[in-house]
Amino acid sequence: MANTKLLIAFFLHLMLVFSVLDLANAQGLKLDFYKTSCPSAEHIVKEITKKFISRAATLAAPLLRMHFHDCFVRGCEGSVLLNSTKKNQAEKDAFPNLSLRGFQVIDAVKTALEKKCPGIVSCADILALVARDAVSVINGPSWSVPTGRRDGRISIATDALNNLPSPAFNITQLKQSFASKGLSVKDLAVLSGGHTIGISHCPSFVNRLYNFTGKGDTDPTMDQNYIAHLKSKCKPTDTTTFVDLSPRSTHTFKPNYYTLVGKRRGLFQSDAALLTDSTTKAYIQLQAASKGSTFMKDFGESMVKMGQIGVLTGKSGEIRKQCNRIN
Ligand code: HEM
Numbered sequence: 610m611a612n613t614k615l616l617i618a619f620f621l622h623l624m625l626v627f628s629v630l631d632l633a634n635a636q637g638l639k640l641d642f643y644k645t646s647c648p649s650a651e652h653i654v655k656e657i658t659k660k661f662i663s664r665a666a667t668l669a670a671p672l673l674r675m676h677f678h679d680c681f682v683r684g685c686e687g688s689v690l691l692n693s694t695k696k697n698q699a700e701k702d703a704f705p706n707l708s709l710r711g712f713q714v715i716d717a718v719k720t721a722l723e724k725k726c727p728g729i730v731s732c733a734d735i736l737a738l739v740a741r742d743a744v745s746v747i748n749g750p751s752w753s754v755p756t757g758r759r760d761g762r763i764s765i766a767t768d769a770l771n772n773l774p775s776p777a778f779n780i781t782q783l784k785q786s787f788a789s790k791g792l793s794v795k796d797l798a799v800l801s802g803g804h805t806i807g808i809s810h811c812p813s814f815v816n817r818l819y820n821f822t823g824k825g826d827t828d829p830t831m832d833q834n835y836i837a838h839l840k841s842k843c844k845p846t847d848t849t850t851f852v853d854l855s856p857r858s859t860h861t862f863k864p865n866y867y868t869l870v871g872k873r874r875g876l877f878q879s880d881a882a883l884l885t886d887s888t889t890k891a892y893i894q895l896q897a898a899s900k901g902s903t904f905m906k907d908f909g910e911s912m913v914k915m916g917q918i919g920v921l922t923g924k925s926g927e928i929r930k931q932c933n934r935i936n
């Protein structure tokens with residue numbers, strides 16, 4: 610009993626220390642960090658991102674997702690970009706990263722920036738800026754990205770498994786995951802709206818279609834017509850086929866996601882779970898009824914918050930010369 614209390618006190622203390630650190634770090638970021646050191650940095654990022662997405666619109670979604678995966682694992686410090694080495698299996702090679710794409714865009718941006726201002730702009734900032742530009746290029750909102758992040762030197766595959774929310778998470782697990790990163794229940798409802806673009810492979814949701822509880826059943830919280838449609842695409846063991854997360858907005862950033870989730874057509878259990886909490890449910894209903902009246906603005910605000918998770922600033926970390934390896 611006494612031990613339990615001690616343990617709780619210890620964890621509360623740790624949490625306090627960490628949240629104070631987080632705050633200090635977040636304050637280390639600022640708008641226009643590269644104003645004097647590399648004035649054209651943000652312009653270069655935007656032009657290159659635009660060029661790639663105009664050739665392949667499907668790249669916008671994985672570039673947005675890449676920033677999310679970076680931030681939720683060890684903070685937004687570019688660890689998602691590091692390659693595995695002989696001795697270390699990096700985040701990139703963890704199961705949830707199987708479907709990350711678009712590393713060539715980050716590399717192209719980095720090459721151009723190193724040419725213009727060597728050793729100045731971090732890969733972590735590139736990820737945050739590219740995510741913003743990818744969304745805005747496909748008609749989504751734009752927002753100001755505080756910069757000044759520095760790059761980490763550690764990337765461990767098992768960290769990805771332990772820190773990225775699973776598509777099978779229920780609302781309690783989702784809220785807990787976001788809270789552990791300093792994000793609110795509203796942020797959860799807003800950032801899940803990232804699923805208004807992009808695709809998913811069958812294994813991420815196939816459990817809902819076949820044998821949901823081991824009785825050969827389907828997920829009762831999903832629209833039956835949608836289940837039939839998805840079954841026609843995904844056989845139980847299919848690992849290569851993919852479907853749209855939000856049909857009709859796959860390559861255009863519109864608030865379609867909320868209408869679909871409201872109609873019980875959210876693809877993942879984690880999307881459907883947003884209807885099981887009063888705050889997230891109210892947000893979904895509001896956006897669905899108002900065609901996303903506040904979503905575009907909310908999304909930028911929550912992205913800025915997400916972009917501050919566990920950042921390295923000042924003298925910590927380094928500015929990588931190449932995004933897929935530490936200096
Ligand atoms: C709330 C918890 C979340 C869960 C459980 C989750 C889970 C997933 C899963 C399983 C996929 C499909 C992977 C595949 O099978 O190919 C996916 C795709 C995607 N996610 Fe999330 N995600 C979450 C939050 C987010 C957030 C916060 C963002 C960004 C703001 C985001 C953006 C995306 C995008 C854009 C795609 C499509 C990627 C593509 O087209 O390649 N997700 N997510």
Ligand SMILES: *[C@@H]1O[C@H](CO)[C@@H](O)[C@H](O)[C@H]1NC(C)=O
Binds near residue numbers: 701933934
């Ligand atoms: C890093 O890994 C990517 C694939 O993820 C590969 O294309 C690239 O050549 C690797 N780079 C280095 C420097 O090993």
Ligand SMILES: *[C@@H]1O[C@H](CO)[C@@H](O)[C@H](O)[C@H]1NC(C)=O
Binds near residue numbers: 779780781782
């Ligand atoms: C969510 O999942 C956890 C872990 O499986 C379980 O303990 C909890 O009861 C679930 N909560 C809800 C609200 O379903």
Ligand SMILES: *[C@@H]1O[C@H](CO)[C@@H](O)[C@H](O)[C@H]1NC(C)=O
Binds near residue numbers: 824
């Ligand atoms: C469904 O799941 C149960 C329990 O895991 C298993 O015994 C059964 O063989 C499964 N049925 C099919 C058709 O996969």
Ligand SMILES: CC(=O)N[C@H]1CO[C@H](CO)[C@@H](O)[C@@H]1O
Binds near residue numbers: 704
């Ligand atoms: C983009 C990328 O690096 N994907 C890797 C994810 O992990 C698998 C192994 O689990 C690799 O084969 C992929 O190359």
